Amino acid sequence: MGLFDFFRRDAGKKLGGTEAPDPEHTKAELGRLGPDVQGLGVAMNGDTVTVKGQTTNQDAKEKAALLAGNVHGVPKVDERITVTQPQPESQFYTVQSGDTLSKVAKQFYHDANKYPAIFEANRPMLKDLDEIYPGQVLRIPPAA
Numbered sequence: 275m276g277l278f279d280f281f282r283r284d285a286g287k288k289l290g291g292t293e294a295p296d297p298e299h300t301k302a303e304l305g306r307l308g309p310d311v312q313g314l315g316v317a318m319n320g321d322t323v324t325v326k327g328q329t330t331n332q333d334a335k336e337k338a339a340l341l342a343g344n345v346h347g348v349p350k351v352d353e354r355i356t357v358t359q360p361q362p363e364s365q366f367y368t369v370q371s372g373d374t375l376s377k378v379a380k381q382f383y384h385d386a387n388k389y390p391a392i393f394e395a396n397r398p399m400l401k402d403l404d405e406i407y408p409g410q411v412l413r414i415p416p417a418a
Contacts, residue, residue, distance in 0.1 A: 301314060301315075315327060322350040323343070323348050329355055329358070337399075367411070369411070370408055378412065382417075389403070396412050
C-alpha cells in the first residue's frame with residue numbers, strides 16, 4: 275500500500291487534547307480500536323506518520339493505516355505493515371460534502387444498498403451510519 279495522502283490536516287479525531295499529532299497517542303488509539311497488528315510501531319517524521327508491524331490479514335493492515343490517517347493533524351501515512359496471508363486490497367475514498375454511505379456504495383458497487391459493506395469495513399472508526407464528514411477517508415473493500 276505505501277504512502278497515503280489524507281489531504282486535510284483539520285479532519286479527524288483530536289488525540290491527547292492537542293492540535294498536533296503525537297506518535298504515542300496515535301499508537302494508543304490504534305491499540306484501543308483494535309486492528310490486530312503485532313509489533314505495532316508508530317513514528318512521526320515531519321508531517322508523515324509511519325506505522326509498522328505485522329498482521330495476518332489485509333483488513334487489519336488497511337484499518338491501521340486508515341485509523342492513523344484519520345487523526346487530526348495527520349496529512350500523510352506511510353504504511354509499512356506486512357501481511358502474512360495477503361488478500362485483495364481495498365480502495366480508499368475521501369468523503370465529499372453531501373456524501374452518504376449509500377451514495378458512496380452506488381459509486382463503487384453500483385448498488386446503494388451495499389452501504390453496510392462500507393460501514394463494516396470502517397468500524398470501529400465509524401460508529402453511526404449517518405456520521406461521515408468531508409475530508410474523512412473511507413476504506414472501500416472489494417465487491418463480494
